[in-house]
Amino acid sequence: MAGAARRLSWFKSGLFWRTFLLLGLLTTLSMASWIGMINAVQRGPQVKQTAELVISVVTLTRAALTHSAIDLRKELLFDLVSNEGIRITTLTANDVVEPPPDNPLMPEIEAMVKEKLGTDTRFSSSVNGVAGFWISFKIDGDEYWLMLERERLDSLSGVQWLGWASLVGVLSLLGAALISSLINLPLARLTAAARAIAQGKRPDPLPEKGAQEIIEANRSFNQMVDDLQQVESDRALILAGISHDLRTPLTRMQLELEMAKLSTEAREGLQSDIAQMDAIIGQFLDYAKPTEAASFIAVDISYLLADVARAAERMPNMRVRSDIEAGVHVLGNETDLRRVFNNLVENARRYGATPGGDITEIDISCRVVATGGVKRAVICLQDHGVGVPPEQIEQLLKPFTRMDTARGQANGAGLGLAIVERVVGRHGAMLALRNRDGGGLEVELAMPMVA
Known part of the structure; x- marks a missing residue:
């Protein structure tokens, strides 16, 4: 229905x-x-x-x-x-x-x-x-x-008369279909190109021919694509320069700190501050880094998730349960996908501790689901924390946003889930956040599998 x-x-x-x-x-x-x-x-x-x-x-x-x-x-x-x-x-x-x-x-x-x-x-x-x-x-x-x-x-x-009228009617409908196709074709191309941009791809230039209005619209769109590409390149270049300019004095500060005669408490505090600043710079670079669809390959997501789960188990006060179907392959960038799962684990480690305790429990699962003849890898990561107020869930994906309950223990810039959404969108996947039954946050990714 x-x-x-x-x-x-x-x-x-x-x-x-x-x-x-x-x-x-x-x-x-x-x-x-x-x-x-x-x-x-x-x-x-x-x-x-x-x-x-x-x-x-x-x-x-x-x-x-x-x-x-x-x-x-x-x-x-x-x-x-x-x-x-x-x-x-x-x-x-x-x-x-x-x-x-x-x-x-x-x-x-x-x-x-x-x-x-x-x-x-x-x-x-x-x-x-x-x-x-x-x-x-x-x-x-x-x-x-x-x-x-x-x-x-x-x-x-x-x-x-009825026969001739039927013949003329059929020919008229065929003509209407042809005219509708000619009218709809430029808009269909524009829609497909806009969808490609939303997925992080660079679409082919739209043909600048036809009616004057179509020519002007396609020309403006092509110019916009070029401008966006230039902005993306300039942003990556600027952030790379900022990273270099900021990390150089941070390294010098780290060396000076090692040589300075400070108390153990002061030294550890300054080291923590420097490490936090370096992590924030890394988050900025991860958020701004473009993901080229041309670099996508078949990735064994089952092995990747199992590796992430093993790394999470080695963290202190972490308990990981995994249910990962073997042999699941998706098309993507392995480095970026690993960054996505690491960010989700880190987010769960920081904010998903069991209420009243210091242990963070994480459930990681991966299964294949077929919908409408299309197979997708559905990856689910759950923590057992306090969750998020339902009206604030959508805010989690916005850059530089942290929930008030998490600010006291936050060490980043609020870009973890924003990076996840950005990378997932460029992979043509769907991301869903919801509160877990029994408490905690559940993050679900549905990624198209390799054909």
Whole structure:
């Protein structure tokens, strides 16, 4: 039910379908108006033409039979059948007669014909099992049937009109689909390019051709992509320079500290401050570092998670439980993914200690889930701490943000989860944060597997 609702929503909101439906509706209304106008204009002439044809055939046939010699009538009837498609038979009371053709014009045609040939004129669509257009007439008190082939009265049927209207309607809908595609194609390209930027990729330049508005939009987008690429390069260069300029005096301060005559407490405090400053600089660089999709390879995420779990177990006051499915491979950058999992473990170590105790428990799991025919590696990391207020969960992913309950024990710049979201987004994965049942924070990543 939910899938059908999503498809219906997409059907309603898609520009292609909106344009197609509007053009199709316009074409249908135009066809209906055109057919109605044709029927209104041609109805009278068509009725008159058909009635005059029937009257003329009956009158001429009756005159020919009346004035012909009796011994030549058989030959005349044969000529009428073979050359004109007109059949004459005697009307008897035992004839099996079907009603006249069911046609909207038939009542008006009957009225005009009876006005000329007499009110006792009869019409039938079949006499004694022989289909045709039958009309009765009299010669010297004797009644006869005259049959015309239906092909001569095709105008009585709307089948041909319906066929042509259907053909024109289908061609019109195909034209509407083509026009909708031409309108939607530039926007589809723009959407795909914007999605590629959101995933950290550099899209191919959009073609600067077509309508003037499309040219200007694509040109502006291409310029924006170039500007973003330049900004990214400049930022990486600036941060690299800042890192070098800051870490050099930090190293000198560390050396001076080792040589200075300070108390053990003062020395350890200054060393802790220097280490914290160096860690903050490292976080800035990790956050600003671009992840190139071109460098992605098949990564054994099972082995990587197991290695991260073993490293976490060696930390003091850490207890790690792992449930990792073997042989799971994803496409990505192994260094960046290791940084992601290390940041998640570090975040759990700092803020996920069991309430009332010093032990931090972490659960790490990895399993393969198939949804809609697409296999994904679902990685889940849980701690057993106090969790986060539900209304503040979304704030966790913002740069330089820490929850108030964690500020007293925080040693970083508040970039740990922001780095995770940035790297995960560039890998085309989905990140979800929620409170764990029973207390603690649960982080779930769904990554596409290697095809």
